[in-house]
Amino acid sequence: MFQSIRYEKGAGVATITLDRPQVHNAIDLHMRDELWEALQAVRDDPEVRCALFLGAGEEAFSSGADVRDFGTAPSVQAARSARQQRDLWGLLLRLEKPAIAAIRGYAWGAGLEMALLCDIRIAAADASLTLPEVNLGYIPAAGGSQLLPRTIPSGPALQMLLTGHPIDASTALRLGLVQRVVPVEMLLPEARALALRLAALNPQAVAAVKRSLLAALDLPLAQGMALETRLAQHLAANGLVK
Amino acid sequence: MYNARAMASLSVDVQGRVARMQLRSAGEPLDRPFLEEMLAACEDIAGRAEVSAVMLTGNTATFAAEWSPQLLREAPELPLSVCSALAELPQPVVVALSGEVCGAGLELALACDLRLAAESSRFTIAELACGRLPAAGSIQRLSRLVGRSWAAWLLLTGEAVDAQRALEIGLVNAVHPADRLHAMIEALVERIASRAPLAIRYAKEALRQGLEMPLAQGLQHELNLAGLLQATVDRTEGVAAFLEKRAPDFRGE
Numbered sequence: 001m002f003q004s005i006r007y008e009k010g011a012g013v014a015t016i017t018l019d020r021p022q023v024h025n026a027i028d029l030h031m032r033d034e035l036w037e038a039l040q041a042v043r044d045d046p047e048v049r050c051a052l053f054l055g056a057g058e059e060a061f062s063s064g065a066d067v068r069d070f071g072t073a074p075s076v077q078a079a080r081s082a083r084q085q086r087d088l089w090g091l092l093l094r095l096e097k098p099a100i101a102a103i104r105g106y107a108w109g110a111g112l113e114m115a116l117l118c119d120i121r122i123a124a125a126d127a128s129l130t131l132p133e134v135n136l137g138y139i140p141a142a143g144g145s146q147l148l149p150r151t152i153p154s155g156p157a158l159q160m161l162l163t164g165h166p167i168d169a170s171t172a173l174r175l176g177l178v179q180r181v182v183p184v185e186m187l188l189p190e191a192r193a194l195a196l197r198l199a200a201l202n203p204q205a206v207a208a209v210k211r212s213l214l215a216a217l218d219l220p221l222a223q224g225m226a227l228e229t230r231l232a233q234h235l236a237a238n239g240l241v242k
Numbered sequence: 243m244y245n246a247r248a249m250a251s252l253s254v255d256v257q258g259r260v261a262r263m264q265l266r267s268a269g270e271p272l273d274r275p276f277l278e279e280m281l282a283a284c285e286d287i288a289g290r291a292e293v294s295a296v297m298l299t300g301n302t303a304t305f306a307a308e309w310s311p312q313l314l315r316e317a318p319e320l321p322l323s324v325c326s327a328l329a330e331l332p333q334p335v336v337v338a339l340s341g342e343v344c345g346a347g348l349e350l351a352l353a354c355d356l357r358l359a360a361e362s363s364r365f366t367i368a369e370l371a372c373g374r375l376p377a378a379g380s381i382q383r384l385s386r387l388v389g390r391s392w393a394a395w396l397l398l399t400g401e402a403v404d405a406q407r408a409l410e411i412g413l414v415n416a417v418h419p420a421d422r423l424h425a426m427i428e429a430l431v432e433r434i435a436s437r438a439p440l441a442i443r444y445a446k447e448a449l450r451q452g453l454e455m456p457l458a459q460g461l462q463h464e465l466n467l468a469g470l471l472q473a474t475v476d477r478t479e480g481v482a483a484f485l486e487k488r489a490p491d492f493r494g495e
Contacts, residue, residue: 067481067484067485068485070477070481071478071481076469076472076473079469079472080465080469083465089461090461133441133445134437134438134441134442134445135437135438135480135484135490136438136441136477136480136481136483136484136490137438137440137441137471137474137476137477137478137479137480137481137490137492138438138441138468138471138472138477138480139441139444139445139448139464139467139468139471140448140464140468141464141465141468141469143461143464144464145445145448145449145452145460145464146448146449146452146453146457146460146461146463146464147457148449149449149452149453150453150457153387153388153389153411153412154386154387154412154449154453155356155357155387155412155413155414155415156412156415157449158334158355158356158446158449158450159356159415161445161446161449162334162355162356162434162437162442162445162446163430163433163434163437164437165433174410214457217456217457218456218457218458
């Protein structure tokens with residue numbers, strides 16, 4: 001069914017593999033179309049409780065947007081309009097199910113941005129992460145300039161953004177960009193084990209936590225607390241808290 | 243092209259895409275004439291389309307300097323104006339810090355985009371012990387940089403943190419031996435200046451301004467700025483250079 005990604009479902013976990021290893025899993029328009037379908041499935045399928053993102057092959061999670069696509073949109077306005085009508089990255093950001101990115105090798109540009117849109121990032125020791133767009137004459141357009149400084153301190157975020165210089169797994173761990181670093185051969189087992197744990201959680205509670213976390217980025221403290229309180233009361237009222 | 247304007251305690255030198263601002267202090271408090279020179283220098287640099295990156299350096303006395311008491315009495319808004327002028331430059335500003343970094347010097351450093359520190363540098367916020375607040379908005383900048391826990395610690399205890407701790411908490415971006423500091427800041431600034439100039443400006447804008455908006459708005463802001471870059475010569479050149487595996491030749495267009 002899919003050609004540039006693989007979608008596998010089992011035990012509550014939807015595993016989405018970016019599957020263009022011959023080009024370091026670069027994200028082209030075709031892959032974006034397929035991700036749009038896959039993410040809608042993740043969102044709408046009640047049997048899916050957790051999403052796990054992987055990169056095919058041994059060298060990359062994803063090296064980012066496929067630059068061969070650049071300049072192929074009919075106009076800047078058309079590209080912008082298409083993006084707003086079908087907001088793939090917004091769909092991932094607002095997913096009410098937990099999302100894990102398991103990174104080995106390159107997570108560059110849109111590859112890193114995709115991982116940033118997930119809740120949890122686990123890296124293999126060989127991971128290399130950066131936003132290199134300024135060296136190609138543009139800036140991140142999948143939320144990198146917004147999510148990176150909301151994920152790691154803004155000083156290091158700005159340095160990464162302005163230099164495009166890659167950081168390694170241990171630096172990423174130190175900065176808080178990834179939450180775990182594991183030996184390469186442990187990446188898949190650890191990521192899958194975590195996905196299974198998250199898939200077993202009460203989905204309404206998970207959705208409430210995700211909504212709360214997203215709100216915490218934006219809302220003044222008092223409003224954020226009010227939202228959190230409402231969510232907690234709703235959960236309790238529905239008999240889900242023992 | 244070499245442009246140098248020597249001012250009393252501040253010199254600005256523009257070469258290629260880099261503006262180098264050097265603050266020379268003999269330990270005197272920073273006074274009104276000095277601050278007005280800084281404002282003028284910032285205005286000049288902001289208007290230079292050819293400048294992609296700004297390097298700010300000083301001697302060890304510079305970043306331990308205090309705002310002069312007379313200045314704080316007569317023109318209390320001026321320190322904030324100067325720090326804002328630095329922070330709001332369209333080009334990113336990188337500062338090299340050594341020795342004791344406190345008072346007005348620390349406030350200027352916080353207004354920069356990136357901070358490199360010598361191994362021996364120490365950072366202190368002692369204003370509270372003197373019964374006052376930092377004069378140039380540093381509580382806001384500090385908490386956004388290091389988080390509420392460390393901001394509270396630094397402000398309330400007035401204790402110094404060393405360079406290593408400053409690195410760990412995000413107060414500085416990198417720590418280097420004192421004799422390597424200048425080479426490292428030159429390398430970092432050159433690296434930034436070698437990137438596409440408009441992309442660098444918009445990257446700074448997207449990140450800095452975007453952080454002051456709700457995420458959804460920030461994402462839209464980023465998209466708008468990225469859209470503006472799509473039509474540039476430099477983006478076409480950047481992509482072509484990447485595909486042809488050669489160094490890009492950016493024009494700033």
